[in-house]
Amino acid sequence: MRIAMFLDTTFPPDSRVENEAISLIQEGHEVFLFSLNYDKRPEQEEIRNIKVRRYPAGKLVYKFSALAYTLPVYHLLVYPKIVDFIKEVKPHALHVHDMVIARAVFWANRSGNLPVVLDLHENRPVIMKEYSHLKKFPGKYMINTKTWAKKQVELMQKADKVVLVTEEAMDEAISYGVFDTNKFVIVPNTLHVDVFCGYPIDKGILKRFENTFNIVYTGDTGLRRGTDTAIMALNILKEEIPNVKLILVGQNSEDVVLHKLVKSLKLEDYVTFEGWQDVTLFPSYIEAAEICICPLKRNLHHDTTFANKIFQYMAIGKPIVASDCPAQKHVLEQEECGLIHEAGNENDLAEKILTLYHDSALKKQLGKNGYKAIESRWNWDVTKKQLINLYETIV
Known part of the structure; x- marks a missing residue:
């Protein structure tokens, strides 16, 4: 045809x-x-x-x-x-x-x-x-x-x-x-799993973040994606995880708002803005993560679409903490590959991250479940x- x-x-x-x-x-x-x-x-x-x-x-x-x-x-x-x-x-x-x-x-x-x-x-x-x-x-x-x-x-x-x-x-x-x-x-x-997982791991990225507890976000960093929620959650997390690091891989014209928020909360040592990066480097950043996040804010668009990043996270075998937008919540709960927090609620986001921080076995199992789900279905x-x-x- x-x-x-x-x-x-x-x-x-x-x-x-x-x-x-x-x-x-x-x-x-x-x-x-x-x-x-x-x-x-x-x-x-x-x-x-x-x-x-x-x-x-x-x-x-x-x-x-x-x-x-x-x-x-x-x-x-x-x-x-x-x-x-x-x-x-x-x-x-x-x-x-x-x-x-x-x-x-x-x-x-x-x-x-x-x-x-x-x-x-x-x-x-x-x-x-x-x-x-x-x-x-x-x-x-x-x-x-x-x-x-x-x-x-x-x-x-x-x-x-x-x-x-x-x-x-x-x-x-x-x-x-x-x-x-x-x-x-x-x-x-x-994902085309073979393509995404076939990108070589940049050891320099792993080296830069080897001594911190890394929370990674990839993609558009606009405020509707919940990046400000993640930064505010970090203000809570730093009290219990002294070496915590939020790594934002992406950019948006609203980044100026995020930079001001980081400065106002005195979180300069805890947040890294990586800016726009080619997708070939995403596996390296995700590999450096302890936990990957997708804290989208609720709207009809986010409620009815998948953020590609959740499949990228799963493909590298990382546990996910994501907001309760129905489409992504359905995947995470069905595949048992992450925890769900209330969208826009930095306290709940921090609580879910702390749950995984204190339970390494759960963290590992969620990552393993996500990887298996990508292999069998979400590809x-x-x-x-x-x-x-x-x-x-x-x-």
């Missing part, structure tokens, strides 16, 4: 898009990827057998993408590019990644001759509420997340199949009025099967 995929950004990188495309190619399908070109990359390129076609897109396209469901300008600009791509590829199915570009794809398929798979990597209207530019002028008044939410439901209803990342996301979609549960396919963002070789089955039945 010839599958036309659509992405509203430049490719690469996008690990989910790449994982899905490669898995379908390995099953004998051809995958052609429509991508927008913002940085003068080659118009056509083959990447791991994915046939990438990039269409030029300037600042106008980029700026109007934020207003995609406020004004139709963005979709009018990309529509002729999509029509050209479909004519060139002559696909048997259309696979749309996320909702930004979706309306233009449906326009190009007005006849409905081609089945459309809508692949929602996240609940975009919900996460948009957390964007800083939507909390101030002019974004606050120009971008209506309720309109985006309404359009997301309409797109799900139009699509032949909808790919979501968690069961919780499906339950949420059903509550919006998308009642045909047969159209939903769950494909979590799990891409298992979760890709739902996607493969979808394309065996869609046409």
